Amino acid sequence: MEYRELGRTGLQVSRLCFGALTMGPLQRGLSPQQGSWILRRAFELGVNFVDTAELYCTYEHIRLALQDYASERPVVVTTKSYAYSREGMLNSLEKAQKELGPNCLLIFMLHEQESSHTLRGHWPALEVLFEAKKAGVIHAVGVSTHHVEGVRAAGNIPEIDVISPLINSTGIGIQGGNREDMLSAIKGAANLGKGIVAMKPLGGGHLLADWSSALEYLLVKAEIHSIAVGMKTVQEVENNVAFFQGRRDLPAPEITTRRLHIDDWCIGCGACVRACPNQALEIQAGKAKVASRENCVFCGYCGASCPEFAIKVI
Numbered sequence: 001m002e003y004r005e006l007g008r009t010g011l012q013v014s015r016l017c018f019g020a021l022t023m024g025p026l027q028r029g030l031s032p033q034q035g036s037w038i039l040r041r042a043f044e045l046g047v048n049f050v051d052t053a054e055l056y057c058t059y060e061h062i063r064l065a066l067q068d069y070a071s072e073r074p075v076v077v078t079t080k081s082y083a084y085s086r087e088g089m090l091n092s093l094e095k096a097q098k099e100l101g102p103n104c105l106l107i108f109m110l111h112e113q114e115s116s117h118t119l120r121g122h123w124p125a126l127e128v129l130f131e132a133k134k135a136g137v138i139h140a141v142g143v144s145t146h147h148v149e150g151v152r153a154a155g156n157i158p159e160i161d162v163i164s165p166l167i168n169s170t171g172i173g174i175q176g177g178n179r180e181d182m183l184s185a186i187k188g189a190a191n192l193g194k195g196i197v198a199m200k201p202l203g204g205g206h207l208l209a210d211w212s213s214a215l216e217y218l219l220v221k222a223e224i225h226s227i228a229v230g231m232k233t234v235q236e237v238e239n240n241v242a243f244f245q246g247r248r249d250l251p252a253p254e255i256t257t258r259r260l261h262i263d264d265w266c267i268g269c270g271a272c273v274r275a276c277p278n279q280a281l282e283i284q285a286g287k288a289k290v291a292s293r294e295n296c297v298f299c300g301y302c303g304a305s306c307p308e309f310a311i312k313v314i
């Protein structure tokens with residue numbers, strides 16, 4: 001496994017980052033024990049970097065995988081919270097520490113920032129993270145974003161160490177610009193010393209048919225230090241590790257058709273529409289409807305925001 005310095009964080013991370021969204025309740029719904037076996041296999045094969053979020057509900061999967069795990073190379077976990085207030089971020093931080101346990105180095109991010117305006121709006125929460133880093137509770141502070149402007153804005157904040165931008169070979173899901181605009185923003189941020197963790201390399205599953213060229217597209221980019229790939233089986237872990245180690249004769253992953261399911265009991269409150277970073281939903285005749293199948297990257301954020309449990313990725 002190849003490892004890279006994650007910007008100026010002082011952390012060395014595997015180029016393959018284990019994306020934990022896919023195994024959790026927003027997608028495949030593996031039990032914590034099942035998830036931990038898959039994560040553990042990835043650790044054994046040299047992966048030392050895991051991407052999760054409070055929203056993904058996979059802290060227990062990760063904590064179980066880390067239990068009694070000893071390695072020369074510490075496991076780095078990046079998590080994220082939508083908190084915007086001081087109190088909210090203190091709660092998120094406490095939850096992550098308690099539920100992930102002590103056996104990892106933590107990068108804490110603001111989840112899904114759009115621009116300098118949203119970063120300003122979250123400043124009290126960011127200050128908590130800066131203080132936590134100073135106190136040695138976390139190792140780095142970051143921002144995740146689907147927006148070109150989000151990358152540019154985070155790049156200009158000296159205290160932000162890591163950026164997790166949405167980038168892939170077709171540009172699916174990128175907001176506020178195209179693939180080239182996003183790459184240019186990423187290069188600018190990397191030149192400023194930020195660690196870059198690419199997310200949605202397979203466009204939420206849309207690029208699975210051409211998975212090897214989609215991954216290769218990102219692997220050759222020096223400014224991208226690590227690539228978060230969602231995994232939910234041991235076979236996927238073994239194939240992805242082999243691919244990242246240079247094997248190019250691997251079978252294509254199984255293509256599972258995913259779609260959004262909206263139940264009849266939707267009350268049309270619009271929370272899912274507001275939660276969707278990709279404008280893939282709309283309200284029609286008092287119910288949520290898919291406005292654009294092409295824009296949906298199956299992140300599951302809509303499902304997590306629904307007070308009625310009426311929308312999910314299946």
Ligand code: SF4
Nearest residue numbers: 266267269270272306
């Ligand atoms: S959040 Fe749930 S109830 Fe509200 S519009 Fe969306 S699917 Fe319907």
Ligand code: SF4
Nearest residue numbers: 276296297299300302
């Ligand atoms: S519709 Fe839901 S799953 Fe699709 S991109 Fe929007 S929030 Fe994510």
